[in-house]
Amino acid sequence: MEKKRDITENIDTSKDFKELRMEEVYKGYIQQESGQGYSCIFCGEYFEEGLIYTSRERMVTAEKAVIEHIEDEHGGVFKSLISLDKQISGLSDIQKSMLIAMFSRKDVKVIGEEMGISPATVRAHKFNLQKMKREAKIFLALMEVIENDSSLNNQCNTSIDEINKKELANPTGEDVFSLNLLHPFFTQCRYK
Numbered sequence: 001m002e003k004k005r006d007i008t009e010n011i012d013t014s015k016d017f018k019e020l021r022m023e024e025v026y027k028g029y030i031q032q033e034s035g036q037g038y039s040c041i042f043c044g045e046y047f048e049e050g051l052i053y054t055s056r057e058r059m060v061t062a063e064k065a066v067i068e069h070i071e072d073e074h075g076g077v078f079k080s081l082i083s084l085d086k087q088i089s090g091l092s093d094i095q096k097s098m099l100i101a102m103f104s105r106k107d108v109k110v111i112g113e114e115m116g117i118s119p120a121t122v123r124a125h126k127f128n129l130q131k132m133k134r135e136a137k138i139f140l141a142l143m144e145v146i147e148n149d150s151s152l153n154n155q156c157n158t159s160i161d162e163i164n165k166k167e168l169a170n171p172t173g174e175d176v177f178s179l180n181l182l183h184p185f186f187t188q189c190r191y192k
């Protein structure tokens with residue numbers, strides 16, 4: 001059997017990770033723009049549309065072949081992403097441990113026992129991960145707007161100084177930037 005590849009060294013360089021769409025990152029493969037096939041984002045292996053592949057001792061389509069390739073060769077998308085170097089993922093060891101425990105659907109108490117921390121600390125880590133998720137979505141959306149909005153006359157009339165001043169002057173208040181007036185999507189950070 002082929003030796004497992006080192007994922008961090010073999011990320012498909014034909015499309016930089018930052019250029020991948022969210023959907024492509026969590027699926028683990030990209031569909032070529034020409035629609036002619038699929039490439040694994042972790043090693044670049046290409047599966048051509050219209051060809052029949054042999055996977056798990058039966059014949060499958062190209063898309064099914066790339067999905068099974070990711071599971072069989074890389075141990076699945078979760079394992080591939082969580083194994084990425086800190087330089088790429090930005091995740092600390094404790095964050096990775098928490099995500100692995102959450103992926104295994106482990107109970108807070110069990111996670112605490114395994115990691116040698118209290119259930120309250122586990123809940124705090126989970127809360128921080130949910131907070132990171134929300135912040136990452138907002139950041140991602142801002143970057144998408146910047147990169148995809150082609151209007152020539154974009155203007156944001158509010159400067160960062162004005163935003164900060166409003167927050168300071170009116171920390172609880174009636175401003176659009178106040179958490180109180182935002183949709184519950186942005187204000188509810190519940191434990192799951």
Ligand SMILES: [Zn+2]
Pocket residue numbers: 040041042043044045069070073074
């Ligand atoms: Zn691969």
